[in-house]
Amino acid sequence: MTTPDSAAPAADLVPVVELGYEAARDELVRVVHALESGGASLEESLALWERGNALADRCEEWLQGAKARLDAARAATPGTTAAGADQA
Template sequence: MTESSQGVTEVSSLTFEQARDELVRVVGELEQGAPTLEQSLALWERGEALAARCEEWLLGAKRRLDDARAHAETDG
């Protein structure tokens, strides 16, 4: 995995499963309550980035399915 200088994996390099699993972890930490407001904000921002990455993967998968269906319809 690629890590930034802060030791946090770059969201853009994560697979869907990696982003989803980390998002679950981040949500759990937020639900428990971070010790400081700054930590809560950092977790929230990370969660937003992870959610966007998951959505990006899902939209890409949907496009691939739509393309496959369209191709199957023109062949059949």
């Protein structure tokens, strides 16, 4: 996988919608480090920020999906209450 840096053309990056949670999270960490380093041009910084924002949204989608699956599993388990599911 290509790392998001100033040398990587946007066309070489994996589309965000195709990334799993761990891949999106790891790339987001690299994007944040690249932005914090301050070595990118304004245009590169904007592209990194946009990619990072999309990656953060993707991570949130995965986390919400995982929460929904856990909630459904808890609801299907005898003896588990809705209040108990919220405490996790």
